[in-house]
Amino acid sequence: MSIFEYNGGAIIAMVGKNCFAIASDRRFGVQLQTIATDFKKIYRVSDRLFLGLSGLATDAQTLFQRLMFKHKLYQLREERDMKPETFASLVSAILYEKRFGPYFIQPVIAGLGDKDKPFICTMDSIGAKELAKDFVVAGTASESLYGACEAMFKPDMEPEELFETISQALLSSVDRDCLSGWGGHVFVVTPTEVKERILKGRMD
Amino acid sequence: MSKVAMDVPAKGGFSFDLCKRNAMLAKDGVQLPPFRKTGTTIVGLIFQDGVILGADTRATEGPIVADKNCEKIHYLAPNIYCCGAGTAADTEAVTDMVSSQLNLHRYHTGRQSRVVTALTYLKKHLFSYQGHVSAALVLGGVDFTGPHLHTIYPHGSTDTLPFATMGSGSLAAMAIFESKYKEGLTREEGIQLVTEAICSGIFNDLGSGSNVDICVITKDNKEYLRNHLQPNPRTYVSPKQYSFTKKTEVLLTKITPLKEKVEVIQAGDAMEE
Numbered sequence: 001m002s003i004f005e006y007n008g009g010a011i012i013a014m015v016g017k018n019c020f021a022i023a024s025d026r027r028f029g030v031q032l033q034t035i036a037t038d039f040k041k042i043y044r045v046s047d048r049l050f051l052g053l054s055g056l057a058t059d060a061q062t063l064f065q066r067l068m069f070k071h072k073l074y075q076l077r078e079e080r081d082m083k084p085e086t087f088a089s090l091v092s093a094i095l096y097e098k099r100f101g102p103y104f105i106q107p108v109i110a111g112l113g114d115k116d117k118p119f120i121c122t123m124d125s126i127g128a129k130e131l132a133k134d135f136v137v138a139g140t141a142s143e144s145l146y147g148a149c150e151a152m153f154k155p156d157m158e159p160e161e162l163f164e165t166i167s168q169a170l171l172s173s174v175d176r177d178c179l180s181g182w183g184g185h186v187f188v189v190t191p192t193e194v195k196e197r198i199l200k201g202r203m204d
Numbered sequence: 205m206s207k208v209a210m211d212v213p214a215k216g217g218f219s220f221d222l223c224k225r226n227a228m229l230a231k232d233g234v235q236l237p238p239f240r241k242t243g244t245t246i247v248g249l250i251f252q253d254g255v256i257l258g259a260d261t262r263a264t265e266g267p268i269v270a271d272k273n274c275e276k277i278h279y280l281a282p283n284i285y286c287c288g289a290g291t292a293a294d295t296e297a298v299t300d301m302v303s304s305q306l307n308l309h310r311y312h313t314g315r316q317s318r319v320v321t322a323l324t325y326l327k328k329h330l331f332s333y334q335g336h337v338s339a340a341l342v343l344g345g346v347d348f349t350g351p352h353l354h355t356i357y358p359h360g361s362t363d364t365l366p367f368a369t370m371g372s373g374s375l376a377a378m379a380i381f382e383s384k385y386k387e388g389l390t391r392e393e394g395i396q397l398v399t400e401a402i403c404s405g406i407f408n409d410l411g412s413g414s415n416v417d418i419c420v421i422t423k424d425n426k427e428y429l430r431n432h433l434q435p436n437p438r439t440y441v442s443p444k445q446y447s448f449t450k451k452t453e454v455l456l457t458k459i460t461p462l463k464e465k466v467e468v469i470q471a472g473d474a475m476e477e
Contacts, residue, residue: 001233002235047463096293098221099293100220101220101225101226106237123293124292125237126291126294128263128291130271132271151446154446163452164448167452191462193459193461193462195457196457197454197456198454
């Protein structure tokens with residue numbers, strides 16, 4: 001049994017035209033038992049920067065607390081929000097620090113950078129960054145997610161179409177994974193607003 | 205929670221505080237997740253005016269391709285570049301760290317960095333971790349003593365060679381080099397040979413794939429040809445794209461407007477006492 005399969009989960013982030021979307025499933029379980037169906041895996045670091053954490057839930061919460069601590073100190077010192085690229089480097093450094101005793105998580109970072117350019121990135125559990133221009137996936141359903149996103153993704157989608165694509169990719173992939181699902185939680189972020197939607201999915 | 209308060213200014217380097225917990229989990233039969241590796245074919249050769257480095261662009265996580273177009277040729281100094289194979293986080297972290305150390309060294313000495321300096325920094329670090337930092341590197345550059353090409357193994361041993369290959373595709377690439385390499389290659393011949401060697405790795409090794417990246421370093425100039433060759437384009441794009449007839453059912457929508465960016469039209473007057 002892999003440590004990633006203890007809690008289960010699925011996270012996707014996709015890039016659209018001057019916007020991005022980040023989505024997760026909503027299950028919180030301990031091996032094969034589901035404990036909660038409204039578990040938040042995507043955290044809002046700042047107005048335009050979101051962090052999704054898949055893997056062991058306890059490490060996800062600990063890491064999120066450490067990252068918010070560092071981000072808030074940064075905000076106080078620099079009097080501005082961190083750029084997504086900078087935040088990704090911070091997460092990578094914190095994970096690599098634990099190279100020989102890692103946190104069991106896979107983060108997905110999504111944000112709007114300078115000139116409202118969307119930025120997405122994922123890492124493995126020791127901080128190897130993967131900067132993609134189209135989509136990134138993480139979690140126990142990642143193999144299905146890779147397949148669904150490869151097939152469904154189109155470049156330069158408008159926010160509504162992007163929402164539809166990411167939701168369909170998420171729901172169809174988690175339906176093939178026992179450890180994720182029970183609905184979906186999607187954030188679509190444009191320069192002017194953040195739309196948060198809860199999706200109805202199969203509850204099994 | 206007390207841990208959070210304690211880790212304010214970390215001194216840098218590795219932190220081992222989760223090792224005990226992870227060992228306990230391993231004893232209970234839990235497996236460590238696979239790290240992202242760069243299966244890889246990386247090569248380097250010396251031609252008449254300098255050094256050419258080449259790499260493929262596939263990053264794998266177990267048997268799955270995690271990144272179809274990653275960058276494996278890392279910057280160390282304006283005249284020195286390094287290709288990395290092995291665990292992706294290790295190659296990135298080690299090359300970033302040595303790049304910063306070389307920068308500080310340049311400030312200290314006021315001179316262009318030498319390739320042997322980068323080599324010594326890298327081998328010192330890798331040897332001290334006894335191979336646990338799994339980074340296999342091909343280091344190449346041109347300094348005032350001429351062009352240099354080295355390979356560095358994860359345990360810290362190094363070789364100095366006229367042509368070198370590393371990674372899972374190294375045998376495929378070395379076969380090309382051994383049959384076609386000669387001294388005094390021109391720039392075009394060198395690029396052609398490196399491309400052929402990387403393509404041999406891409407097509408014959410399962411851990412390497414996607415595109416070919418090339419970096420040409422000469423005495424006064426460097427050229428980073430990202431995606432110099434793309435022999436694996438996507439050929440099966442259907443013109444009739446996905447259309448979702450059944451829309452996703454939404455249970456709840458919450459819209460949060462973001463603060464509008466304020467534009468400064470006219471700067472205010474300076475404050476006066």
